[in-house]
Amino acid sequence: MSSKARRKQRWCTQTLTPLMEGPDPEMLEEGSKKESSWEVIREWFRIQKGISSGTNHNNFSMSLEGSSIPAKRQDLRLLLGVLGCPLAPIPLVNDPILRIHIKDIPIETSSAHYIIQQYLAATGCLKQQKRAKNMYATGTVKMVCCETEISSGKNVKSLGTRSGESGCFVLWQMLPGMWSLELVVGGNKVIAGSDGKTVWRHTPWLGTHAAKGPQRPLRRIIQGLDPKITASLFAKAQCLGEKRIGDDECFVLKVAADRAAVMERSEGPAEVIRVQTPENDTIYWETTIGSSIGDYSDVDGVLIAHQGRSIATVFRFGELSMQHSRTRMEEMWRIDDVVFNVPGLSMDYFIPPADIIDNENSPSC
Numbered sequence: 001m002s003s004k005a006r007r008k009q010r011w012c013t014q015t016l017t018p019l020m021e022g023p024d025p026e027m028l029e030e031g032s033k034k035e036s037s038w039e040v041i042r043e044w045f046r047i048q049k050g051i052s053s054g055t056n057h058n059n060f061s062m063s064l065e066g067s068s069i070p071a072k073r074q075d076l077r078l079l080l081g082v083l084g085c086p087l088a089p090i091p092l093v094n095d096p097i098l099r100i101h102i103k104d105i106p107i108e109t110s111s112a113h114y115i116i117q118q119y120l121a122a123t124g125c126l127k128q129q130k131r132a133k134n135m136y137a138t139g140t141v142k143m144v145c146c147e148t149e150i151s152s153g154k155n156v157k158s159l160g161t162r163s164g165e166s167g168c169f170v171l172w173q174m175l176p177g178m179w180s181l182e183l184v185v186g187g188n189k190v191i192a193g194s195d196g197k198t199v200w201r202h203t204p205w206l207g208t209h210a211a212k213g214p215q216r217p218l219r220r221i222i223q224g225l226d227p228k229i230t231a232s233l234f235a236k237a238q239c240l241g242e243k244r245i246g247d248d249e250c251f252v253l254k255v256a257a258d259r260a261a262v263m264e265r266s267e268g269p270a271e272v273i274r275v276q277t278p279e280n281d282t283i284y285w286e287t288t289i290g291s292s293i294g295d296y297s298d299v300d301g302v303l304i305a306h307q308g309r310s311i312a313t314v315f316r317f318g319e320l321s322m323q324h325s326r327t328r329m330e331e332m333w334r335i336d337d338v339v340f341n342v343p344g345l346s347m348d349y350f351i352p353p354a355d356i357i358d359n360e361n362s363p364s365c
Contacts, residue, residue, distance in 0.1 A: 075145045076165060076185070076186045076188065077203075077205055078145070078314070078327075078329070079143040079144075079145060079165070079185070079329055079331075080143075080183070080185060080188065080190050080203065081203070082287060082289070082312050082314065082329065083143055083289070083310060083312055083329065083331045084183055084185070084190045084192075084203075085181050085183060085190055085192040085201055085218060085219075085220070086218075086219045086289060087199065087211065087216040087217065087218060087219060088216045088217045088218070088219055088222055088233055089216070089257055090216065090233065090255060090256070090257040090258075090261070091213075091214040091215055091216050091257075091261060092177075092215070092216070092217055092229065092232040092233060093232050093233075093235035093236065106238070108238040108239050108240070109236075109237075109238055109239075111238075111239035112234065112237040112238055112239040112253050115239060115251050115253065116231050116234055116235070116237070116253075119227065119230075119231060120227060120228070120231050122303070123227040123296075123302060123303040124298075124301050124302045124303055125227050125228050125231075125302060127301065128301065128302065131175070131228065132300070132302075132340035132341050133174065133175055133341055134172070134173060134174040134175070134340070134341060134342050134345045135171075135172070135173040135174075135225070135226065135338065135339070135340050135342075136170075136171070136172055136173075136337075136338070136339045136342045136345075137170075137171045137173075137225055137335055137337065137338045137339075138168070138169070138170050138171075138335070138336045138337045139168065139169055139171075139333055139334055139335040139336050140166065140167070140168045140169075140333065140334050140336065141166065141167050141168065141169060141183070141185065141331055141332065141333045141334075142164065142165070142166045142167075142331065142332045142333075143164065143165050143166075143167070143185055143329065143330070143331045144164035144165075144329065144330050144331075145164070145327065145328075145329050146328045146329055146330055147327070147328050148325065148326070148327045148328075149324075149325065149326045149327075150324075150325045151324050151325070165185045165186035166185070167183060167184045167185030167186065168183075168184055169181060169182060169183040169184070169220075170182045171218075171220060171221070171225070172342075172345065172349065172350075173221060173225075173226065174345060174347070174349075174350065176196055177194060177196035177197075177215055177217075178193075178194055178195055178196045178347065178350040179193060179194050179217075179218050179221060179350070180192075180193040180194075180349060180350055181193065181218060181220065188203070188204055189204070190202070190203050192218070193350055193352065194215065194218075194350065195347070195350045195351060195352055196215070196350070197215070198210050198211075198352050198356060199211040199215065199216070200352050200353065200356045202353065208353050208355055208356060209356075210352070210356050212264065213261060213262075213264040214261050214264060217229055217233070219289070219291075220333075223291055223293050223305065223308055223310075223333075224293040224296070224304060224305020224306075224308065225304060225305070225335070225338070227302065227303070227304075233255065234253050234255050236255055237253040237254060237255040238253065238254050238255075239251060239252070239253055239254075240252040240253070240254050245292075284316070284317055285314065285315060285316040285317075286314075286315050287312060287313070287314050287315075288312065288313050288315075289310055289311070289312045290310065290311050290312075291308055291309065291310040291311075292308055292309050293305035293307070293308035294307060294308065295307040295334075299338045299340065300340050302340075304335070304338050305335070306334065306335040307332075307333065307334045307335065308332075308333055309330065309331070309332050309333075310330065310331045310333075311328065311329075311330050312328070312329050312330075312331075313326060313327070313328050313329075314326070314327045314329070
């Protein structure tokens with residue numbers, strides 16, 4: 001560990017809060033039925049509908065098959081489900097530093113390649129003689145449900161900030177494509193990881209499940225922790241011009257996922273935009289996430305972003321275009337420590353849980 005990394009560490013005595021790592025007791029009371037990610041979002045919107053009808057949202061709880069789930073707990077589930085450990089929208093390209101022939105590609109693509117090269121140079125990646133084999137990072141987060149806008153046609157009701165939780169995370173990364181994340185927020189632990197072949201996630205209310213489709217990196221890694229992986233994400237990008245963001249003039253790069261890749265990772269109702277509810281009401285929903293990063297500091301010759309902010313919007317609407325719900329949530333995060341080339345870290349640290357391996361080896365029905 002470098003002397004710079006040792007200077008960053010701050011040790012203090014604090015009370016340890018019990019964490020919820022196993023099954024959520026409230027979910028056990030609901031029976032043995034499996035709940036998918038889209039169902040968590042659907043139940044959360046039911047709560048919003050109740051609030052918009054005039055229910056006191058401070059003490060509001062909904063009845064779900066005989067059990068009572070507080071609205072604050074549903075807010076936390078939505079926050080962790082959307083902002084806890086999202087993946088990047090597209091898979092990586094193996095080598096972002098490509099030799100290109102200007103005559104063979106459009107100017108938008110060549111401009112994007114030039115910008116990526118400048119980004120790699122500015123962060124110090126091009127000066128590296130040997131890339132780090134692994135990385136360890138710790139940080140803190142604060143997640144807040146900022147506001148919810150609910151429209152039922154003529155009337156639009158806006159609800160301000162109702163809940164916010166602070167927490168921390170530990171992230172390990174090892175090439176190629178292996179990573180492990182532990183995130184603790186509001187007394188709940190979310191664990192996710194990849195062994196380079198399978199990406200999985202565990203939450204107390206959903207249990208453990210694997211992601212389908214091609215390998216995609218963890219969003220937290222491309223938010224300034226690994227500039228080369230960030231560059232790989234934009235290897236097939238096009239430059240759309242410039243845009244002023246705050247006080248800075250920024251380049252706008254566009255990159256899109258292949259339709260085949262999107263279809264491959266589709267998990268049925270969990271990822272399609274059209275959802276049929278048990279009440280026979282067809283609803284549509286979409287999630288967008290935007291992140292800004294900053295506070296770049298040198299770590300072993302590479303500039304690493306040490307803080308940032310993500311804003312996510314969950315938009316839900318029915319077949320009647322006048323009826324919709326839009327919820328905005330935010331996450332503020334800060335990196336406390338980053339260490340490259342941790343001694344003793346091996347592939348064994350990234351092995352998926354046993355039930356994920358069993359499901360992969362079991363014959364298809």
